[in-house]
Amino acid sequence: MSSTKDIDDLIELMAKLPGLGPRSARRAVLHLIRKRALLLTPLADVMQTVAATARECLNCGNVGTLDVCDLCTSEKRANGELCVVEDVADLWAMERSGVFKGRYHVLGGTLSALDAVGPSELRIPKLLNRVQAEGISEVILALNATIDGQTTAHYIADQLEGQVQLTSLAQGVPIGGELDYLDDGTISAAMRARKSL
Ligand SMILES: [Zn+2]
Numbered sequence: 001m002s003s004t005k006d007i008d009d010l011i012e013l014m015a016k017l018p019g020l021g022p023r024s025a026r027r028a029v030l031h032l033i034r035k036r037a038l039l040l041t042p043l044a045d046v047m048q049t050v051a052a053t054a055r056e057c058l059n060c061g062n063v064g065t066l067d068v069c070d071l072c073t074s075e076k077r078a079n080g081e082l083c084v085v086e087d088v089a090d091l092w093a094m095e096r097s098g099v100f101k102g103r104y105h106v107l108g109g110t111l112s113a114l115d116a117v118g119p120s121e122l123r124i125p126k127l128l129n130r131v132q133a134e135g136i137s138e139v140i141l142a143l144n145a146t147i148d149g150q151t152t153a154h155y156i157a158d159q160l161e162g163q164v165q166l167t168s169l170a171q172g173v174p175i176g177g178e179l180d181y182l183d184d185g186t187i188s189a190a191m192r193a194r195k196s197l
Pocket of ligand 1: 057058060061062068069070071072
C-alpha cells in the first residue's frame with residue numbers, strides 16, 4: 001500500500017466536488033493538512049454530524065436537519081405566497097436576497113422527455129396538494145430560463161389554472177449588465193417585459 005494512500009483517497013473524493021478538479025483538490029488537501037487543528041479536524045467533525053443529520057424537508061424539499069424545515073413551520077411565512085424552484089440551491093439563493101417572505105416548494109429538477117422525467121418523478125403532485133392544504137393564493141414560478149424550466153412552468157400553470165394567481169420571475173437585463181454583452185434572447189425577453197417609468 002502506498003504511504004500516501006489515505007491522502008490520495010481524500011484528494012480523489014475532493015476532486016469530485018463541483019468546482020474542484022484534481023489540481024485544486026490537491027491544493028485544498030495540502031492546505032487542510034497544514035491547518036489540521038484550525039480546519040481539518042473541525043471540518044471532519046462537522047461533516048460527520050451533517051452526514052448523520054441532513055435530510056430533505058418532507059413538505060417543501062429544502063435541505064436541513066429537521067423532518068419539516070423552519071420555513072415550513074414558521075407562521076410568519078404563511079402569507080399565501082408559494083415560490084416554486086427547481087433546486088435547493090435556488091431556494092437558498094432566493095433566501096440570501098431576503099426579498100421573499102412566503103413559503104417555497106423545491107421540485108427537484110425539471111420535466112424532461114429526453115431523460116424520462118415526468119411529473120411524479122418531481123414534487124409536482126405534492127405541490128398541487130400544498131396549494132389546497134395551505135390556502136395558497138399566489139404561486140410564483142421561479143424556474144430557470146431554460147427550455148426544460150419553461151416547459152415545467154407551463155405544465156404547472158396548466159394544472160393550477162383557475163385555482164390560484166400564477167406569476168413568474170421577469171426575464172431581461174441583469175443588474176449591472178450592458179446591452180452590448182447580452183445575447184439576442186435576453187434582449188428580446190427584456191424588451192417584451194419592459195415597464196413604464
Ligand atoms: Zn420545508
